[in-house]
Amino acid sequence: MMPQLVTVGYRRTRVWIPVLPVVLVLSPLLLFAVIGGLVACRVAGISPLGTLRGVGRFLCALPGTRIEIADGEHALLLSVR
Template sequence: MIPQLVTIRHRRPDGRCRRRFVPVLPVLLLISPLLLLAVPVALVACLVTRVNPVAALWGVGQVLGALPGTRIEIAQGDKTLLVSVR
C-alpha cells in the first residue's frame, strides 16, 4: 500500500511548532505529467545499465510499500524536523 499522508513538523528556535500535512494522492496527480516523462527515461537508463526494468519497477514498489510507518527525525541545536509517513 502506498503512503496516504506525510506529516512534517518543524520546531523553530523560538519554541513554536509548525505542522504541515501533505496528502500523497493529490501530489501524485499534480506531478503525474512529470512521471509520464520519467518512465521512458528510466526505461532507457535500465537498458543502458543492463538492469531488468521489471525488477527495477518491483524494487521501487517494495520501497514504496515499506514507507508507511516511517519516521525521520532530525535535531540540530534548538531546531527539530520530524517527517512521519502514514
C-alpha cells in the first residue's frame, strides 16, 4: 500500500503532506528521475528491474514509519501513514 500522509514536525510546528497530490504535481520530474536511474543502473551494471522492485518494496514498507530526532532544544518528527 502506498503511503497516504507524511507528517513533518519541527519544534512545535507540524505540517501534514498528502502524498498523492505531491506525486501528481511532481510526476513529470519523476519520469525523468526514473529514466535517469535506469541509465545509471545500466552504466553501473546493476539490474534495472531488480532496482525498481527494491524501490517498490521500500515504498510499500514506509507506512507506519516514525522517526524522532531530538537534540537539546531542536526536535524533528517524521511520520509516514
